[in-house]
Amino acid sequence: MKQRFLRIGRSLALGLAAFAFSAMAATAQPAAIAERLKQCSACHGDDGVSKLDKIPSLAGQPEFFILNQLFLMREGVRKIEAMEGMTKDLTDDELQALATHFSKLPPKASGEKVDPDLVKRGEALASKMRCASCHLPTLAGQEQMPRLARQRIDYMIDAMKAFRDNKRSGADTSMTAVIVGASDADLTALAHYASQR
Ligand code: HEC
Ligand code: HEC
Numbered sequence: 001m002k003q004r005f006l007r008i009g010r011s012l013a014l015g016l017a018a019f020a021f022s023a024m025a026a027t028a029q030p031a032a033i034a035e036r037l038k039q040c041s042a043c044h045g046d047d048g049v050s051k052l053d054k055i056p057s058l059a060g061q062p063e064f065f066i067l068n069q070l071f072l073m074r075e076g077v078r079k080i081e082a083m084e085g086m087t088k089d090l091t092d093d094e095l096q097a098l099a100t101h102f103s104k105l106p107p108k109a110s111g112e113k114v115d116p117d118l119v120k121r122g123e124a125l126a127s128k129m130r131c132a133s134c135h136l137p138t139l140a141g142q143e144q145m146p147r148l149a150r151q152r153i154d155y156m157i158d159a160m161k162a163f164r165d166n167k168r169s170g171a172d173t174s175m176t177a178v179i180v181g182a183s184d185a186d187l188t189a190l191a192h193y194a195s196q197r
Pocket of ligand 1: 036037039040041042043044054055056057058066069070080082083086098146158
């Protein structure tokens with residue numbers, strides 16, 4: 001009798017241990033991502049909406065855009081000094097989990113000061129330069145094309161200057177071709193307009 005009880009006790013303990021182990025294995029991935037996300041939030045905001053000058057918001061970016069950019073960063077093609085070393089040992093699964101996470105957060109305006117005259121000027125330019133043909137009429141972005149709507153104005157101005165002046169490492173040349181020859185004033189107007197979509 002005692003022998004039998006012991007056996008049951010032992011298999012129960014083993015069963016519990018196995019259960020605990022599988023529960024741990026199941027949560028290992030999300031726990032690792034939570035650690036990564038803490039790091040990202042310091043600059044890109046807890047909700048993916050950046051409160052910091054010239055740092056882009058990630059909330060509501062197309063999933064593939066984020067995935068593609070993180071991939072380019074990991075491979076050392078798009079170089080971002082502030083993020084140096086942060087992406088180099090991310091696994092494919094982690095890239096995907098980060099992209100899914102940020103793409104699902106609701107985009108929000110940055111709260112920067114918006115100039116209504118520049119918005120109007122930017123709207124006319126955007127229509128002439130056909131920004132919507134790639135970024136969509138809502139400017140919400142698609143596939144490898146980023147969301148511009150509700151993105152930070154200061155970041156977009158810098159990003160467009162970097163494309164125009166061939167300073168963004170690993171940049172897609174289609175964007176450079178669109179704004180080659182645009183003045184700083186044009187780019188500022190475009191950014192004010194896009195942020196308000
Ligand atoms: C120390 C600040 C900092 C931290 C921490 C940080 N980033 Fe960034 N990130 C930046 C800056 C600055 C840029 C824009 C650089 C530029 O001017 O092109 C950027 C750009 C990006 C972009 C490109 C967005 C776009 O619209 O082009 C993605 C995607 C991104 N970061 C994801 C992440 C993820 C995911 C993490 C966490 C693993 C992270 N970042 C952590 C500063 C940071
Ligand atoms: C032919 C397609 C195409 C057109 C037209 C186009 N874009 Fe883009 N744009 C892109 C692509 C692709 C990227 C991403 C480039 C990369 O990853 O290097 C991009 C990136 C950007 C970015 C950087 C955003 C970020 O989060 O890093 C800004 C800002 C931008 N475009 C603004 C505009 C504006 C304003 C117009 C109209 C004047 C415009 N684009 C027209 C394809 C286009």
